[in-house]
Amino acid sequence: MPDHTAQTSPIIDVQDLTRKFGDFTAVDHITFSVGAGEIFAFLGPNGAGKTTTIKMLTTLLHPTAGRIRINGYDPQHQQDAVRKSFGIVFQDPSTDDELTAWENLELHGVLYGVDKALRRQRMEQLLDIVELSDRRDDQVKHFSGGMKRRLEIARGLLHHPKILFLDEPTIGLDPQTRNHLWSYVAELNVQEGITVFLTTHYMEEADKMAKRIAVIDHGKIVALGSSAELKAQTNTQTLEEAFLALTGKGIREEEAGAIDNMRLHARAWRGKRR
Amino acid sequence: MQTIYILWLRQIKRYSRSRSRMIGALGQPLLFLVALGFGFGPIFEKAGGGNYIQFLAPGIIAMSILFTAIFSGMEIIWDRQFGFLKETLVAPVPRLHIMIGRTLGSASVAFLQGFVVFLISMLVGFRPEQWGLFPIALLVMFLIALIFTALGTAIASVMEDFHGFQLIINFLVMPLFFLSGSLFPLQGLPTAIDIIAKLDPLTYGIDALRGTLVGAAHFGLTLDLGILVVLVALLMIVGSWLFSRIEV
Ligand SMILES: Nc1ncnc2c1ncn2[C@@H]1O[C@H](COP(=O)(O)OP(=O)(O)OP(=O)(O)O)[C@@H](O)[C@H]1O
Ligand SMILES: [Mg+2]
Numbered sequence: 001m002p003d004h005t006a007q008t009s010p011i012i013d014v015q016d017l018t019r020k021f022g023d024f025t026a027v028d029h030i031t032f033s034v035g036a037g038e039i040f041a042f043l044g045p046n047g048a049g050k051t052t053t054i055k056m057l058t059t060l061l062h063p064t065a066g067r068i069r070i071n072g073y074d075p076q077h078q079q080d081a082v083r084k085s086f087g088i089v090f091q092d093p094s095t096d097d098e099l100t101a102w103e104n105l106e107l108h109g110v111l112y113g114v115d116k117a118l119r120r121q122r123m124e125q126l127l128d129i130v131e132l133s134d135r136r137d138d139q140v141k142h143f144s145g146g147m148k149r150r151l152e153i154a155r156g157l158l159h160h161p162k163i164l165f166l167d168e169p170t171i172g173l174d175p176q177t178r179n180h181l182w183s184y185v186a187e188l189n190v191q192e193g194i195t196v197f198l199t200t201h202y203m204e205e206a207d208k209m210a211k212r213i214a215v216i217d218h219g220k221i222v223a224l225g226s227s228a229e230l231k232a233q234t235n236t237q238t239l240e241e242a243f244l245a246l247t248g249k250g251i252r253e254e255e256a257g258a259i260d261n262m263r264l265h266a267r268a269w270r271g272k273r274r
Numbered sequence: 275m276q277t278i279y280i281l282w283l284r285q286i287k288r289y290s291r292s293r294s295r296m297i298g299a300l301g302q303p304l305l306f307l308v309a310l311g312f313g314f315g316p317i318f319e320k321a322g323g324g325n326y327i328q329f330l331a332p333g334i335i336a337m338s339i340l341f342t343a344i345f346s347g348m349e350i351i352w353d354r355q356f357g358f359l360k361e362t363l364v365a366p367v368p369r370l371h372i373m374i375g376r377t378l379g380s381a382s383v384a385f386l387q388g389f390v391v392f393l394i395s396m397l398v399g400f401r402p403e404q405w406g407l408f409p410i411a412l413l414v415m416f417l418i419a420l421i422f423t424a425l426g427t428a429i430a431s432v433m434e435d436f437h438g439f440q441l442i443i444n445f446l447v448m449p450l451f452f453l454s455g456s457l458f459p460l461q462g463l464p465t466a467i468d469i470i471a472k473l474d475p476l477t478y479g480i481d482a483l484r485g486t487l488v489g490a491a492h493f494g495l496t497l498d499l500g501i502l503v504v505l506v507a508l509l510m511i512v513g514s515w516l517f518s519r520i521e522v
Contacts, residue, residue: 058364061521083366094357098288110280111365139291155361 010069011036011163011195012057017066019052026052028219029066034197034212036162039189041210042199043243046252049219050199051091054167057197058088071162087112089156091167091199093148097141101132101151104140105158112159119158126154129180145172153181160188166198170205178202182209203240213239217247277367278375285346285379289386296387303338303391307331307398310457323459329490331392331400332483333456336418339388340476343419344447346380347426350517351433360522373514377423384419385412402487410495411486417502418479424509431516450476460492475505 010033019027027049034040042050055061057068059075059082068075071085095104102123109119127133130150140148149172156164166185170178182205188194200206206213207227215223215230223230223246227239234245289296311327318326353359362372389412392400402408429442453467454476463471471477482498485491491498 055522060360060363080366080368083364086364088364090357090360092357092360094359094361096284096288096353096358096361097356098291099284103284103287107280107284108361108365110276111362111367113276113366 009036010034011038011071012040012197013067013069014053014057015067017053017056017068018064019049019056019061020064025219027056027063030216030219030221032214032221032224034195036195037189037193038212039186039196039198039210041206041213042197042216043201043203043206043213044199044216045247048216048247048252050216051167053216054088054165054197054199058086058165059083085161086163086165087156087159087161088165089153089167089169091171093152095140095148095151095155098139100137100139101127101143102136104151105155108155109158114159122158123154126157129184130154130177146174146177149173150177157184157188160192160194163195163197164188166196168199168201170200170202178205185209203238203243207239215243215246222246277365277371278378281362281372281375282379282382285349285376285383288349289346289383299338299342299387300390300394302341303334304394304398306334306337307395311398327395327399328401328403328488329459329484330457331395331398332487333454333480334395335388335391335415336454336476336480336483337451337456338391339384339415339418339479340422340451341447342387343381343384343422344426344429344442346383347377347423347428347513348430348433348439348442349380350376350427350430350520351436351439354430354520354522355435359520363520363522369518370514373427373517374510377420377427377510377513380423380426381416381419384423385416388415388419404486404489407486407489411483414479414482414486414499414502417499417506418476418483420506421475421479421502421509424506424513428509428513428516431513431520450474453477454480455492456480475501478502478505 012034014033015031016029017027017031018025018029030053042053044050052061056063057070057075059079062076070082073081073085075082096107099107105123105126106119109123114122124133127136130153132147132150132154135143135147140151143151153169156166164185170181173181185196186209189196198209210227212224212226213230214221223233225233230239230242231237234242236242236245307327307330311330315326318329323329350359363369365372402411453470454474455471456476460468460471460477478493478498478501481492482495482502485495485498
């Protein structure tokens with residue numbers, strides 16, 4: 001029986017969490033908890049329900065059923081208290097293209113009530129870390145995909161929350177930036193005791209960073225434990241092998257078609273407007 | 275307060291950076307002023323309506339505010355598609371403040387657009403007849419901007435994508451404009467049109483503009499202003515309620 005509970009007192013506590021879209025069950029009765037100061041990873045194939053879970057934990061989606069506590073609060077009914085507890089780097093882009101890198105960070109800092117002196121200091125520091133200092137006054141629409149990603153990450157780290165959600169933060173990043181990012185996150189975790197909840201498709205990142213890993217497939221948690229435990233449980237040598245043993249080798253269809261189409265429409269429309 | 279200010283500022287920055295959008299949005303009012311103003315002017319005068327440009331300009335100013343305000347309010351759909359909306363929705367600030375900041379920003383943009391159209395109408399020959407009431411005219415312009423930004427926000431909060439966009443334009447925005455008494459006087463209309471015009475919020479905005487700019491309010495300035503203020507309050511409440519329920 002995998003160990004579903006955190007060692008320390010849980011800062012994220014989830015019971016029987018379920019989310020349906022119509023008849024389709026994206027997240028299916030999952031139960032787990034994350035201890036304060038822990039680094040916890042969600043691993044799962046495309047469409048497993050990772051992002052949907054994070055959206056429910058972060059007040060963006062209402063659960064169909066189940067119970068969530070974030071820092072002791074309920075995301076459905078105590079939204080403000082929950083929102084004060086976390087920071088998030090989304091899987092999808094969420095910066096404002098028309099604003100500059102600096103303005104995006106500034107807006108975020110103001111929304112999160114980081115006072116001016118500290119805000120400016122961190123903005124400079126983070127832009128250095130993601131190597132965007134020389135482009136800080138460029139509009140984000142002129143950035144490459146990787147640069148946009150780096151800006152998103154810098155922004156997510158600007159206020160130091162109790163819990164940091166990182167939904168595939170390193171997607172599209174070069175190895176240098178990936179290394180920088182993870183060492184900075186590890187530093188925040190140790191120095192400020194920030195709890196980290198991450199998802200990734202890079203097994204070595206989960207292996208290196210996370211104390212415990214939940215493997216999720218078709219909306220269900222199929223295994224939960226440390227990397228060593230998962231390997232032992234599946235009789236495998238590497239986390240990747242363990243992952244494949246747990247989730248099978250078939251490729252998942254991603255039902256992103258509809259959303260991609262919408263984005264395309266949006267772009268065409270915007271183009272006309274300009 | 276800071277939240278409201280920074281989101282207001284964002285709307286202003288976005289607007290000031292898309293110059294082509296600004297200029298594009300001026301083409302239509304200019305066309306209406308010139309084509310209708312000069313085209314219908316002689317007939318209108320013969321029918322005893324007086325100078326048509328004097329009559330038309332307040333309607334066209336209101337039209338440009340209506341269009342800009344609704345579309346700015348609906349920018350939420352873009353922000354949803356391009357992801358920025360998520361960034362504001364998870365922030366630890368009341369959604370009401372987010373909604374107010376955005377709405378004030380978009381309304382300011384629409385107001386500015388209306389003011390530029392006012393200047394253009396002066397070029398075409400429009401002359402306000404009572405400068406003393408001009409500050410009130412500006413207030414009316416801002417109220418119109420607020421009403422329709424809030425309406426755009428409310429609509430965009432329940433729309434997932436752009437599929438309904440054409441519908442909104444053809445069945446809401448255009449009727450709001452054409453049936454508001456923007457192009458024709460409200461006296462002696464067939465009953466059906468008269469009722470529709472009286473249900474159209476823009477009617478009272480335009481009437482108040484005529485009242486303040488050329489001294490010819492059909493319903494009277496007090497009634498117009500009263501209705502506009504009530505509508506602002508009502509739509510802000512509905513808009514922020516719908517906005518607070520958005521899921522992404
Ligand atoms: N708004 C929605 N409406 C309908 N279905 C949805 C919606 N959002 C997600 N889904 C579906 O729920 C399932 C889980 O999606 P989710 O985004 O949580 O996957 P994920 O684990 O994050 O995958 P990936 O690794 O590709 O990011 C998918 O099948 C997806 O199509
Ligand atoms: Mg995902």
